[in-house]
Amino acid sequence: MMLHLYQYLGILLGVMALIFTLIRFRNGKLSLGMLGLWIGVWLIVILISIFPDVTSTLAIIIGIGRGLDVILIIGLIGCYYLIFRIYNMIENIEEEINLLVRQIALEKGLSSEDQD
């Protein structure tokens, strides 16, 4: 089976993203649910790269003509990128909230001496 360049790129992207996902989970930056979700997404990317004909079958079933493909692909990639950015942003904000909440807790700690 002869693979095209875009297929290699797809596989490379999928594998790299998978490794990245696993590292993020290992560092405690990803919940178990999100880990499963992302592993699923990247496995699909890899599988479609290896067997691109699956998409044609899918297109026939759904009934989308080829002309729309390019726009769809660009749109999807753009969306994924945005979701990724937003996800990261939310994560950073979560971390900052944690830091704040913990800091306030530590500064306002109570013991018996603080009681009236």
Add this chain to the structure above:
Amino acid sequence: MRIDSQKSKIFFKKHSNDIVMVLPAYNESKTIEKVIEKLLVLDLQVIVVDDGSTDDTYKIVKKLLKQSEQLSLYRHLFNRGVGATLKTGIEAALRKNPKVIVTFDADGQHHSKDIYFVSRPIIEGQADIVIGIRDFNVMPFRKSFGNRIMNIITLIFYGHLVKDSQSGFRAFNRKAALLMELHSTGYGVCSEMVGEVFKHDLILTEVPITTIYSDYSLSKGTGTKVGFKILAKLIRDVFK
């Protein structure tokens, strides 16, 4: 057992000042008072971190403050998860300069006599971190199954098989508490700690502990209604 209980009495008399208990608490108003009282009887220092409870947990502990100088209370303004709560607790505990920091669940599932078994290896210098392992055979199936899966996940991601990766009953010495860098805010923190142990070449010991399955702690996870609630939460967590 009897010899152990005498030994533990002598142990607590000698070392009660060296041990700080950290109790992460989220909506534990039903059990927290009893749990704290059992610890204060042993003359231990107790730090409660309320993780933004929506029930009376904070009020109850605040009232108890008047009764004992050994008790301190910290409060997260919002619920941030058990990982973040433990981090706050450990940081607060370090300020008291203890030899041993013990984390203890506030839902009443742990037995205070086991504090002796988890803190002794640290006082005696045989371990940097001790995990109290629960007996999976007496655990309800749903819980033991989940815990076994988490042990496997811990093995896959952190490369080490421990007998109970999710136990909340643990003891650390100062060195371990200072070295561990924890990022998980939720329950993932338990597995992450295991990873940190091996990353920093700390000595880990596992000791068996007794788990008390009261109607209260069991009611948290049984019944179809609760099951659906957990499922809904899992799905929500995925999209978080």
